[in-house]
Amino acid sequence: MVAAPLEAPKISVKDLRLSYAGKQVLNGISFEVQKNEIFAVIGPAQSGKSSLLRCLNRTIEFVPKAKASGVIEIDGLNVDAIKNVYELRRRVGMVAPLPVGLPLSIYDNVAFAPRAAGFRDKSALDALVERCLTQAALWDEVKDRLHSLGTKLSGGQQQRLTIARALSHEPEILCLDEFSIAIDPVTTMRIEDVLKELKRDMTIILVTNLVQQARRLASRTMFLWNGDIVEVGKNDVVFSNKPQSQKTYDYVNGIFG
Amino acid sequence: MFTETPLVRRKARAELVAKCVFGAMALCMVTPLLLIITHLVWEAAPLLSFEFLTTNPTGGMREGGIWSALLGTIYLVTVSLLIAAPVGVLAAVYLNEYARESWFTRVINLAVVNLAGVPSIVHALFGLGAFVLFAGIGRSILAASLTLAVMTLPVIIASTKESLGAVPLAFREACWNVGATRWQTIRRIVLPNSITGILTGVILQVSRTAGETAPIMFTGAVFFKKVPEGDIFAYSIWDQCMALSMHLFTITTQVTDAPKALPYATAVVLLGAVLSVNLTAIVVRSYLRSRKKW
Numbered sequence: 001m002v003a004a005p006l007e008a009p010k011i012s013v014k015d016l017r018l019s020y021a022g023k024q025v026l027n028g029i030s031f032e033v034q035k036n037e038i039f040a041v042i043g044p045a046q047s048g049k050s051s052l053l054r055c056l057n058r059t060i061e062f063v064p065k066a067k068a069s070g071v072i073e074i075d076g077l078n079v080d081a082i083k084n085v086y087e088l089r090r091r092v093g094m095v096a097p098l099p100v101g102l103p104l105s106i107y108d109n110v111a112f113a114p115r116a117a118g119f120r121d122k123s124a125l126d127a128l129v130e131r132c133l134t135q136a137a138l139w140d141e142v143k144d145r146l147h148s149l150g151t152k153l154s155g156g157q158q159q160r161l162t163i164a165r166a167l168s169h170e171p172e173i174l175c176l177d178e179f180s181i182a183i184d185p186v187t188t189m190r191i192e193d194v195l196k197e198l199k200r201d202m203t204i205i206l207v208t209n210l211v212q213q214a215r216r217l218a219s220r221t222m223f224l225w226n227g228d229i230v231e232v233g234k235n236d237v238v239f240s241n242k243p244q245s246q247k248t249y250d251y252v253n254g255i256f257g
Numbered sequence: 258m259f260t261e262t263p264l265v266r267r268k269a270r271a272e273l274v275a276k277c278v279f280g281a282m283a284l285c286m287v288t289p290l291l292l293i294i295t296h297l298v299w300e301a302a303p304l305l306s307f308e309f310l311t312t313n314p315t316g317g318m319r320e321g322g323i324w325s326a327l328l329g330t331i332y333l334v335t336v337s338l339l340i341a342a343p344v345g346v347l348a349a350v351y352l353n354e355y356a357r358e359s360w361f362t363r364v365i366n367l368a369v370v371n372l373a374g375v376p377s378i379v380h381a382l383f384g385l386g387a388f389v390l391f392a393g394i395g396r397s398i399l400a401a402s403l404t405l406a407v408m409t410l411p412v413i414i415a416s417t418k419e420s421l422g423a424v425p426l427a428f429r430e431a432c433w434n435v436g437a438t439r440w441q442t443i444r445r446i447v448l449p450n451s452i453t454g455i456l457t458g459v460i461l462q463v464s465r466t467a468g469e470t471a472p473i474m475f476t477g478a479v480f481f482k483k484v485p486e487g488d489i490f491a492y493s494i495w496d497q498c499m500a501l502s503m504h505l506f507t508i509t510t511q512v513t514d515a516p517k518a519l520p521y522a523t524a525v526v527l528l529g530a531v532l533s534v535n536l537t538a539i540v541v542r543s544y545l546r547s548r549k550k551w
Contacts, residue, residue, distance in 0.1 A: 057434065059430065059433050059434060062430070062433060064357060064358050065358075086436040086437070086438060087436065088436075089433065089434060089435065089436035090435065090436040093434075093435075094434040094435075096427070096430065096431065096434070098427065100427045100428065100430075100431040101551075102428055102431060102432070102446060103428065103446065103449075103450050103550035103551050104445075104446075112432070112435060112437070112445070113435035113436060113437070116432075116435065116436060116437040116438070116441045116445075117436060149550055151550055151551040162431070165431070165435060166434070166435065168435070169435055169436060
């Protein structure tokens with residue numbers, strides 16, 4: 001299941017530091033993510049989980065007064081050295097905590113990214129939209145109204161639309177930031193099944209507040225606390241009775257946090 | 258528990274008093290407008306006709322219509338908006354979508370706010386100095402329109418920024434996350450969803466520009482001028498022109514023996530034009546609300 005240990009990591013983060021207007025958010029964290037694994041990041045609010053994702057696709061550059069240092073490598077390539085940042089963002093798909101249906105039709109929502117990348121072929125776009133919506137487990141519900149507004153869908157549907165949009169640019173890495181906080185358990189379960197499928201094609205980073213979700217889905221989990229890594233390791237260690245840190249045990253078992 | 262205590266009665270009384278006082282204040286606002294309109298139309302009635310609009314003033318501005326003044330105002334408003342709207346909207350897009358917080362943008366924002374507070378007579382002197390004399394345009398529709406444009410720019414920038422800001426940040430982030438550039442995001446998401454609000458802001462500036470007298474007095478408006486009746490291309494932008502607001506000022510203060518209905522009729526036309534433009538803005542805005550996409 002987990003990629004062979006000798007294989008080069010998909011993502012390697014070294015001594016990543018981040019501050020917003022002088023306020024330290026990440027205190028020099030280092031970890032690696034293997035290819036085709038689901039890598040979970042858990043931790044309470046304000047521990048720097050979302051900020052970490054923003055660094056991965058360099059949308060951190062849109063945050064005023066954010067200062068980052070350290071090295072992030074994807075397939076051995078330093079992301080800061082990438083000239084075409086838009087290509088980087090297509091390679092690293094991102095799903096935000098709250099579902100965002102763009103004020104466009106369902107079809108245009110999914111076709112947005114390919115079009116922005118200069119993709120114009122109508123029949124290929126049709127096929128792509130159908131494939132992404134199917135992958136996101138939304139196709140059957142919307143196939144008859146692809147040209148109605150994406151913003152008018154229900155919350156759970158919009159979240160799957162967001163995932164379909166993230167898949168539309170065929171990312172190698174898919175980051176999900178607490179994708180389930182705005183949707184019901186049944187929809188969450190459906191999306192979780194989707195993620196297990198997607199793992200074959202891409203590397204998934206799952207930021208979640210739900211400890212059990214990390215346990216169910218991930219092969220490895222990282223526990224962030226106030227911008228520091230408390231523990232990172234295989235799930236059968238992190239969620240065992242004897243993780244490396246007592247704090248992890250307490251958090252995972254609901255003794256605090 | 259559900260009985261009416263003295264406290265409950267007191268609260269109900271206070272509620273009633275508050276409602277009446279606030280309602281009366283709201284009525285105070287409407288009354289002057291209604292009184293102005295009825296009084297104006299009443300006094301102007303004998304002169305109001307389509308001919309009044311389409312004939313030049315005659316007999317030392319004591320007879321005839323207001324054609325050259327009406328056309329002049331239309332020219333001034335149109336040309337000034339053609340200048341101010343593109344500059345203002347694009348500047349606002351820059352300030353709202355591109356500019357990062359820095360001393361430079363702070364200075365620009367400060368300038369916008371303060372420019373909006375400059376009295377119109379000061380704009381008039383600036384226009385005279387900068388456009389008429391320094392730039393050598395001379396007293397003309399163009400110089401007057403440029404002066405009016407400088408005056409409306411800050412308001413257009415402010416209203417456009419407000420419309421752009423009403424588009425949620427989450428939409429922009431979603432676009433950036435899938436590898437769209439800022440411009441693609443602006444063109445596909447931000448502008449289509451704020452354009453109606455932007456236009457409303459621009460339209461509302463028409464009424465303000467049409468009513469201004471001071472800025473055009475030194476820069477391009479004249480007391481009297483005859484132009485071919487019925488020809489909407491009668492003026493060139495290098496010409497001086499008459500304007501409704503200034504014409505109204507002239508016939509009330511300088512031409513003392515003009516028939517009483519004449520200034521009233523002029524005022525009705527000016528007010529009618531302004532109100533109908535405002536009505537357009539209201540219709541556009543309600544259309545925008547009904548089509549809100551999220």
